[in-house]
Amino acid sequence: MKYLIVGASSGLGKELAKKFAEENNDLVIVSRDERDLNAIKSDLETKHKVKIDVLPLDFSSINEINDKLLSKNNLLSNLAGVMFPIGMMFDDDNSNLNTESISRLINANYVSIAYTIQKIKKILIKKENTSIIGFGSVSGFLGRDINVTYAGAKRGLESFFESMAFDDDLKKANIQFYTLGYLATNLSFGKELILPKASVKKLSNIVFKNRKVKFKKTYYPMYWMVVNLILKIIPFSILRKLKFK
Amino acid sequence: MSKQQTEKRRLFSFDKSFSTNVIFSQPDKYKLLEKVSYNSNNLINIGSNLSYSPLGFSKESLSINIRSFDRILHFDKKEKTITVEAGLTLIEFLNFTLKHNLWIPQLPGYPTITIGGAVAANVHGKSCGKHGTIRKSIKSILLFHKTHGWLNLSKEENEEIFDLTIGGIGLTGTIVSVTFELMEIKSSKFTTEKKEVNSIEESKKFILDESKDASYTYTWNRADNLINFGKGFVYKNYLDKNPSDFHGFKEVKRKFRPFIFPMWNKFSINVVNFLYSKLNKLSKSEKNENFLNVIFPFYGNENYFNFFGKKGFIESQLLISEEKFESFIEEFKSLFKQFEPTITLFSLKNMNGKQKFLRFEDNKICITFDYVNNKENLLFMSKIDSLYDKYDIIPSVIKDSRLSKETIKKSYNEELISFKEKLCKFDGKRIYQSEISNRLEI
Ligand SMILES: Cc1cc2nc3c(=O)[nH]c(=O)nc-3n(C[C@H](O)[C@H](O)[C@H](O)COP(=O)(O)OP(=O)(O)OC[C@H]3O[C@@H](n4cnc5c(N)ncnc54)[C@H](O)[C@@H]3O)c2cc1C
Numbered sequence: 001m002k003y004l005i006v007g008a009s010s011g012l013g014k015e016l017a018k019k020f021a022e023e024n025n026d027l028v029i030v031s032r033d034e035r036d037l038n039a040i041k042s043d044l045e046t047k048h049k050v051k052i053d054v055l056p057l058d059f060s061s062i063n064e065i066n067d068k069l070l071s072k073n074n075l076l077s078n079l080a081g082v083m084f085p086i087g088m089m090f091d092d093d094n095s096n097l098n099t100e101s102i103s104r105l106i107n108a109n110y111v112s113i114a115y116t117i118q119k120i121k122k123i124l125i126k127k128e129n130t131s132i133i134g135f136g137s138v139s140g141f142l143g144r145d146i147n148v149t150y151a152g153a154k155r156g157l158e159s160f161f162e163s164m165a166f167d168d169d170l171k172k173a174n175i176q177f178y179t180l181g182y183l184a185t186n187l188s189f190g191k192e193l194i195l196p197k198a199s200v201k202k203l204s205n206i207v208f209k210n211r212k213v214k215f216k217k218t219y220y221p222m223y224w225m226v227v228n229l230i231l232k233i234i235p236f237s238i239l240r241k242l243k244f245k
Numbered sequence: 246m247s248k249q250q251t252e253k254r255r256l257f258s259f260d261k262s263f264s265t266n267v268i269f270s271q272p273d274k275y276k277l278l279e280k281v282s283y284n285s286n287n288l289i290n291i292g293s294n295l296s297y298s299p300l301g302f303s304k305e306s307l308s309i310n311i312r313s314f315d316r317i318l319h320f321d322k323k324e325k326t327i328t329v330e331a332g333l334t335l336i337e338f339l340n341f342t343l344k345h346n347l348w349i350p351q352l353p354g355y356p357t358i359t360i361g362g363a364v365a366a367n368v369h370g371k372s373c374g375k376h377g378t379i380r381k382s383i384k385s386i387l388l389f390h391k392t393h394g395w396l397n398l399s400k401e402e403n404e405e406i407f408d409l410t411i412g413g414i415g416l417t418g419t420i421v422s423v424t425f426e427l428m429e430i431k432s433s434k435f436t437t438e439k440k441e442v443n444s445i446e447e448s449k450k451f452i453l454d455e456s457k458d459a460s461y462t463y464t465w466n467r468a469d470n471l472i473n474f475g476k477g478f479v480y481k482n483y484l485d486k487n488p489s490d491f492h493g494f495k496e497v498k499r500k501f502r503p504f505i506f507p508m509w510n511k512f513s514i515n516v517v518n519f520l521y522s523k524l525n526k527l528s529k530s531e532k533n534e535n536f537l538n539v540i541f542p543f544y545g546n547e548n549y550f551n552f553f554g555k556k557g558f559i560e561s562q563l564l565i566s567e568e569k570f571e572s573f574i575e576e577f578k579s580l581f582k583q584f585e586p587t588i589t590l591f592s593l594k595n596m597n598g599k600q601k602f603l604r605f606e607d608n609k610i611c612i613t614f615d616y617v618n619n620k621e622n623l624l625f626m627s628k629i630d631s632l633y634d635k636y637d638i639i640p641s642v643i644k645d646s647r648l649s650k651e652t653i654k655k656s657y658n659e660e661l662i663s664f665k666e667k668l669c670k671f672d673g674k675r676i677y678q679s680e681i682s683n684r685l686e687i
Contacts (some may be wrong), residue, residue: 010273042316186250
């Protein structure tokens, strides 16, 4: 079996690569820096009997996706699934962010994922039981003052994954979407957060276990489902006055 | 720098004698390592922070921890070489190499020590009388330095920086990966033999004679009072000759969490030593032991350190020549009589190697003492410090957090000057600085 992991060089992506390789799956791993990808490749190929292909590219650029990923037909043939544990964030992502950065954030966190899925759909539906796994963020629950565009893109991505459930072409595919709370990764490093950071190792085990489930929309950690419910009940006029990180 | 890449933390030296607030960063990508390094004026590297002295942090420096760099980059079973990233811990390292009946024998006593920390401290294991320090297993290093960038270090390339980096206590830059020459190991099971001894002289004779045929030879001696001083047991560990299958070590998270009140005092040490001696006398003189118990004796016995309480302890590890050993011990005993220090651990092993720079390494006897951290003991230790010159003793900078600039200057002499000069030549701005390097004015 072979899986494509976009955003595999650190955090959840790195942990997913570890888990899927441990379970003897070949991988195509995508991230910006070749050095990180090569280190993961060597490690996993040394420890397990798997083949890892690396594709260094900037996932916020559709051109790079076309040139460096979608053109590699032989790499993408026979995929058993795709995962997008990718999250691009900018420190200055507030409501005044410049359009170039907005466009990069929207691309990396939403458009490029939707585009890649569209383009490799044909490969994915050739086989039964292929998995398409996306990751959202609790930051998409509510409008906010930081990570504004990131949150918007993640909200859009969730809607896109829901829409895939209505796509007849994807009837045989397994579509899963995880809305992620605070994870113990470098993205949350140094941040003072209101709830604890959850383990990416545990999450990668869950993702692996669920990979054959037909359609799944869930939260990790699960208590974020309750938080979401509460936020839905409280009128926005009150929520506006509370400040969320 | 982005606030997201750093965190404020309060860090303690392992012996608890020093603590301060620091800025801490844990890059998980090559680019981020470069970025955090470029964005700070002063830096220092930190591994698992298991050094007894504050070597991996300082109030003024950003501590860079590369624990996320924990991958195996290359393995050649035939050539017996491995390249690993410096954030890998020893137990993770062994979990891979032992599967192939390979290892490095210079392993310090705790499994979560990182490769980077081990190389930067030029660590040794129980078999240092035979295998020396980790320096002997290092083929090459990949270093990242804020101004010099990426450097390959080996005997063939950048030899001087290679030499400065091994045992260079993190002052030459960030060790990102290390290539080791591995040794064959047929079995990961040990047989331990022990013998009772009645004096420190007998212990010394044992470690000098026996380390010729047994790799792991060390002693446990009493120092709870003058009457029992030097009595104890000598141990030899042999690797089993019969090959055994290795099934991997399970890493159990254990905590060093000092008790609120210290449990070690003259009385408790006396009782524990008495019981330990009795138990040793009653048990068989030969037994089978598993790998972790032999190589990482404190793994599972963390309470030994927790018992020191919040004030912690001070370890003094000394290298002394065979010839000067007896007269030093005599003088030690006479000061002991006068000051009655509270000592929890006293042990000897043989060491082999060549002293250079700040490296704790020589063809000498290695003596270890653990002291309760109190005024009386500190006074006693300062008296012992004054003997270093007379007996050509080298104290360990990694272990003894209290050592003064003057003491180190006297005992390391030319080697300290040479280390400092070469380091300044390489890095005129002296970017990488720790609490210890500041104190010692390196
Ligand atoms: C229970 C216990 C038993 C021990 N037994 C032994 C023993 O038997 N023999 C022995 O020799 N030592 C022993 N030690 C000491 C220990 O081996 C050293 O202090 C070692 O350096 C700790 O490694 P660390 O990963 O915790 O590194 P830290 O303590 O965090 O750092 C140690 C030094 O390494 C540097 N460093 C760390 N990572 C890097 C890097 N990537 N690049 C450059 N520099 C780096 C730091 O700047 C610092 O100077 C023991 C320690 C404990 C707690």
